[in-house]
Amino acid sequence: MTPHVKRDGRTTRWEQHRAERREEFVLAAVRAIDTLGPDASVADIAAEAGVSKPVLYRYFADKNELHAAVGAWAADLVLGRVLTAVLAPASARDRVTAGVAAYLDTLAAHPQAFLLLSRPAGGTDPLAAGKDQIAAKLTRLLGDALRHLGGDTGAAEPWAHAVVGLGTSVGQWWLERHTVSRSAAAGYLSDFIWHALSGAAAESGVDLSRLDAGDGEVSPIRPAEPR
Amino acid sequence: MTPHVKRDGRTTRWEQHRAERREEFVLAAVRAIDTLGPDASVADIAAEAGVSKPVLYRYFADKNELHAAVGAWAADLVLGRVLTAVLAPASARDRVTAGVAAYLDTLAAHPQAFLLLSRPAGGTDPLAAGKDQIAAKLTRLLGDALRHLGGDTGAAEPWAHAVVGLGTSVGQWWLERHTVSRSAAAGYLSDFIWHALSGAAAESGVDLSRLDAGDGEVSPIRPAEPR
DNA sequence: AGGTGATCGTTACTGCGAGTAACAGATAAA
DNA sequence: TTTATCTGTTACTCGCAGTAACGATCACCT
Structure with missing residues (x-):
């Protein structure tokens, strides 16, 4: 479980932040869906979160995964x-x-x-x-x-x-x-x-x-x- | 309930046929879905029925309606x-x-x-x-x-x-x-x-x-x- | 016989939304 | 100062739903 390949501070320092942002995006998705209905597009959700699509795709592999996260929430x-x-x-x-x-x-x-x-x-x-x-x-x-x-x-x-x-x-x-x-x-x-x-x-x-x-x-x- | 506008034999003679074909398409959709899974595209279904997409769209307004028909079936x-x-x-x-x-x-x-x-x-x-x-x-x-x-x-x-x-x-x-x-x-x-x-x-x-x-x-x- | 109204069917397009490529700036660890 | 990894962007590809436009066929109607 110790560092596998390189893992210096530059790699690890983001990990908590990533989790927080992901959560933030899930909440934005919930907001977008509450407003626009369950067919809200990824672009809609990105807009609600105040970012552009590719950012979302850094956190979720695809729309299903985003939906799954909303489901888990x-x-x-x-x-x-x-x-x-x-x-x-x-x-x-x-x-x-x-x-x-x-x-x-x-x-x-x-x-x-x-x-x-x-x-x-x-x-x-x-x-x-x-x-x-x-x-x-x-x-x-x-x-x-x-x-x-x-x-x-x-x-x-x-x-x-x-x-x-x-x-x-x-x-x-x-x-x-x-x-x-x-x-x-x-x-x-x-x-x-x-x-x-x-x-x-x-x-x-x-x-x-x-x-x-x-x-x-x-x-x-x-x-x-x-x- | 009698003919409203024109309704001569040329209009009416298809009605039974339409119903039959529609049913036939529903069955094709079921077959396609049984084979390809629930995400079968409209083109897939048309192919399974041996026709091209526009033909299907003469019988079903959109994919939802087709799915609904499958559901009803x-x-x-x-x-x-x-x-x-x-x-x-x-x-x-x-x-x-x-x-x-x-x-x-x-x-x-x-x-x-x-x-x-x-x-x-x-x-x-x-x-x-x-x-x-x-x-x-x-x-x-x-x-x-x-x-x-x-x-x-x-x-x-x-x-x-x-x-x-x-x-x-x-x-x-x-x-x-x-x-x-x-x-x-x-x-x-x-x-x-x-x-x-x-x-x-x-x-x-x-x-x-x-x-x-x-x-x-x-x-x-x-x-x-x-x- | 010949026109008409409906179907049959086709190929080729538009349009939207998911997902990607490529590139540029910021920041903090090394 | 270099480097790793984030931040974000705009502009693209691509797959699929749905449409346009066209031609053929066939029974009804006059």
């Missing part, structure tokens, strides 16, 4: 908010409800960005990245819970993807046509998720509603692990 | 298969299971096309069309069931979107990494959906497992209503 945002809500001490059901509420709040703050989030893989890899990131976290969460309760841990991954897909789909629907209030949407959504999980638990003889917070079924929040 | 396919499974006479739970199995079978037959299906809206309207079509059908189905059972019919639409999103997300996950067998995936998926629905029903005092087929909670399959 959004995923961190939701994950952070939802996890703090879900891990708060309360009954299991209340925690689900709180998590869903936090989710919809976050969506409402950046509608355009989240519409982008729901446009995932062609065959290549546009920005499923964000969703996968969330799904991975959820998989661990569910897996731990299932193990703790003695259920079938194989269910963790499919269910995690189910919850993510369900969330993006309902979220998108709610963002596009606001036919119901946020709280109503949150209610329907959390009922659905709660019943799915607790019903499955009940079937293996576990009463989920007795599960309390801080129950060790989940690891603490970690600050956006590097990709 | 796929939606019809799944809807057809899933509905016949779901409407077959059996216990409610078995019907859910059968529906999910039919769904995964259909996915497996056209993986590429369905990966395309899950790449929906920018802000414009790429091919959310197909998903919306399914969601609409599901909304009616659930709405009728809820009304029949005296539940809150407002839940129908969010839940329909939840089921669609859940299905595409898990479907995509399963197509990309086949980490579990089809039947296992089907099991996890149908458990999830079944518990979500029956749990919600139970909460309003209804025992869903007593619901039998042909219960009038659903209208018969209709042959792909024109858009």
Whole structure:
């Protein structure tokens, strides 16, 4: 891990700076997308950041990578908010409800960005990245819970993807046509998720509603692990 | 509704033919996408159909419309298969299971096309069309069931979107990494959906497992209503 | 028979947006 | 002072969506 070829101070001194600028460009992209919609061109984003295209391309190999970074940013945002809500001490059901509420709040703050989030893989890899990131976290969460309760841990991954897909789909629907209030949407959504999980638990003889917070079924929040 | 301007035989005689050719082009698009992946260009599709681009553009205003048509085609396919499974006479739970199995079978037959299906809206309207079509059908189905059972019919639409999103997300996950067998995936998926629905029903005092087929909670399959 | 209105199809273009080349200045480590 | 790496620019290439313009065919109509 020590310097490989040359690596004198002239090489290394920029590294922190690079990370900061990259982050700055991601935020500019989010701003541009919030304003211009998810089809904002690279030139638009560069303009929003106050630079010209080639500068952006020094930080991101192509548009997909930029989009992926935006996806990761959004995923961190939701994950952070939802996890703090879900891990708060309360009954299991209340925690689900709180998590869903936090989710919809976050969506409402950046509608355009989240519409982008729901446009995932062609065959290549546009920005499923964000969703996968969330799904991975959820998989661990569910897996731990299932193990703790003695259920079938194989269910963790499919269910995690189910919850993510369900969330993006309902979220998108709610963002596009606001036919119901946020709280109503949150209610329907959390009922659905709660019943799915607790019903499955009940079937293996576990009463989920007795599960309390801080129950060790989940690891603490970690600050956006590097990709 | 009688001829508006001129409409002699020379105008009308093509109408059936147009519909047939359009369908033919949709199938060619499906083939091209199955082969070349979801990023197949319009030229690729035209080549697959044995024509040149402008011909395609006589039938579809732009690429989105073509994609939307592919989405609609796929939606019809799944809807057809899933509905016949779901409407077959059996216990409610078995019907859910059968529906999910039919769904995964259909996915497996056209993986590429369905990966395309899950790449929906920018802000414009790429091919959310197909998903919306399914969601609409599901909304009616659930709405009728809820009304029949005296539940809150407002839940129908969010839940329909939840089921669609859940299905595409898990479907995509399963197509990309086949980490579990089809039947296992089907099991996890149908458990999830079944518990979500029956749990919600139970909460309003209804025992869903007593619901039998042909219960009038659903209208018969209709042959792909024109858009 | 001969004109007409619609299709069939082609090749060759425009135009936009992603990504690149090439070049010039700044700054701090060596 | 040289050197490595950043800063940034303008002006290009190139691929693909979509269009223009043209000619052929064939059944209907008069």
